[in-house]
Amino acid sequence: MPEIDLAALDTPAYVYDLAEVRRSHELLRRALPRPSGLYYSLKANPHPALLGCLRDRGCRAEVSSPGELRAALDAGFPAAEVLYTGPAKRDEDVRRAVALGVREFSADSPRSLDQLDGIAGEHGVRLRYLLRVNANEPVPGVGLAMTGVPSQFGADVDWVAGRPRAFTGRANLDLVGLHLYMATNMTDEDHLVEQFTIAIGVAARLRDRLGTSFRTLDLGGGFGAPYAHAGELPRFPTLAARVAALLDRDFPGWRGGAPEVVFESGRYLTSTCGRLVTRALEVKWSHGKRIVVFESGINHLGGMSGLRRVPVISPDLVDPNRPGVTGAAAGEDGALAVGPLCTPLDSWTRSAAVPDFRPGEVAVVPNVGAYGLSASLALFLGHPMPAEVVVDGGRVLESTRLAVRRERLAAALPQPFAMAGDLS
Numbered sequence: 001m002p003e004i005d006l007a008a009l010d011t012p013a014y015v016y017d018l019a020e021v022r023r024s025h026e027l028l029r030r031a032l033p034r035p036s037g038l039y040y041s042l043k044a045n046p047h048p049a050l051l052g053c054l055r056d057r058g059c060r061a062e063v064s065s066p067g068e069l070r071a072a073l074d075a076g077f078p079a080a081e082v083l084y085t086g087p088a089k090r091d092e093d094v095r096r097a098v099a100l101g102v103r104e105f106s107a108d109s110p111r112s113l114d115q116l117d118g119i120a121g122e123h124g125v126r127l128r129y130l131l132r133v134n135a136n137e138p139v140p141g142v143g144l145a146m147t148g149v150p151s152q153f154g155a156d157v158d159w160v161a162g163r164p165r166a167f168t169g170r171a172n173l174d175l176v177g178l179h180l181y182m183a184t185n186m187t188d189e190d191h192l193v194e195q196f197t198i199a200i201g202v203a204a205r206l207r208d209r210l211g212t213s214f215r216t217l218d219l220g221g222g223f224g225a226p227y228a229h230a231g232e233l234p235r236f237p238t239l240a241a242r243v244a245a246l247l248d249r250d251f252p253g254w255r256g257g258a259p260e261v262v263f264e265s266g267r268y269l270t271s272t273c274g275r276l277v278t279r280a281l282e283v284k285w286s287h288g289k290r291i292v293v294f295e296s297g298i299n300h301l302g303g304m305s306g307l308r309r310v311p312v313i314s315p316d317l318v319d320p321n322r323p324g325v326t327g328a329a330a331g332e333d334g335a336l337a338v339g340p341l342c343t344p345l346d347s348w349t350r351s352a353a354v355p356d357f358r359p360g361e362v363a364v365v366p367n368v369g370a371y372g373l374s375a376s377l378a379l380f381l382g383h384p385m386p387a388e389v390v391v392d393g394g395r396v397l398e399s400t401r402l403a404v405r406r407e408r409l410a411a412a413l414p415q416p417f418a419m420a421g422d423l424s
């Protein structure tokens with residue numbers, strides 16, 4: 001397939017390839033048991049072109065804020081199929097979502113059920129909820145545990161099992177099932193299977209305690225993908241059959257859609273579609289170390305975790321024809337590659353081999369289609385946002401730039417009151 005000329009782009013720029021989104025979606029579909037539904041988690045990347053592509057392929061939208069809901073609806077996801085999640089929700093945000101037609105929420109406390117119930121009553125509608133639960137056991141081998149530990153995500157299984165009435169019986173709500181998102185970024189198929197084993201076990205136990213047959217079983221996801229490193233999407237060749245066997249045992253009706261089994265993914269669907277193209281602006285020496293300053297730093301990428309241990313400036317991604325570009329300069333103990341922000345935290349790497357960049361040359365950071373710009377410190381220091389260029393294979397479809405603007409609020413502000421001893 002013809003490639004677009006990255007060095008000719010106005011930088012900094014994210015480049016998203018829809019052909020790769022379709023390929024990732026196909027790979028994940030093949031890894032999941034059938035029949036099943038798939039939600040795209042907008043937090044990975046809410047770019048409209050990616051949303052449109054995933055919507056066309058049958059994904060539903062999983063959102064957890066007014067902004068994500070807006071993005072999903074603007075991209076044509078039907079409100080009636082949106083799943084609205086999150087560990088706590090403001091009344092006005094839930095009201096607005098219901099007014100826009102959202103009917104399904106993930107909830108995880110008696111208070112959050114009362115909130116949904118009250119708002120459903122105000123609107124004269126019935127709302128459905130998935131009860132998000134926090135299993136007792138952490139998923140083995142997983143760093144960022146969201147389950148089996150104290151967590152804002154989900155009600156502990158024992159809380160639900162011990163007080164089932166606190167989690168059911170609201171006049172305007174229908175409990176449709178469970179939501180068990182337990183971990184993220186798992187690349188090992190066995191870890192995924194263990195996670196789904198725990199999830200299905202919890203669901204079987206709570207079905208009996210809650211005295212209901214679930215319509216929906218949201219087993220979560222956590223499908224891993226490379227981030228800011230070169231690499232391929234992991235494959236899960238035996239996952240579908242192994243999860244199907246687990247479901248056959250505890251939920252034999254699932255093949256007929258009772259319950260409907262659904263999964264969620266952000267990063268697997270969009271990570272490999274995106275690259276960040278950014279230029280070296282400055283090269284100099286300090287205390288014996290080569291310093292390379294790029295036009296992008298934690299304002300454009302890696303804001304969630306910082307970039308500091310991410311050796312993203314990969315020698316094979318710059319022009320290989322130029323002498324001196326294949327690795328660190330001779331005898332160099334690694335260079336300091338940094339972004340343009342006025343904080344020492346804004347560094348790509350302090351010790352990795354950094355190609356011998358000259359000012360003006362581009363670096364290409366692979367696999368940053370998920371948790372790229374939207375997960376970064378874009379407002380810090382006020383540099384321009386990178387462009388976002390959408391391509392399909394070798395064809396450029398559109399190029400946009402996000403803008404943030406300040407809005408004047410209509411509500412009257414409380415005036416400062418005079419303090420005792422005020423000199424004015």
Ligand SMILES: *Cc1c(COP(=O)(O)O)cnc(C)c1O
Nearest residue numbers: 041044181184185264265266267
């Ligand atoms: C973050 C999140 C996801 C997406 O996670 P990925 O690792 O990007 O797949 C899905 N579901 C929930 C509830 C999440 O919080």
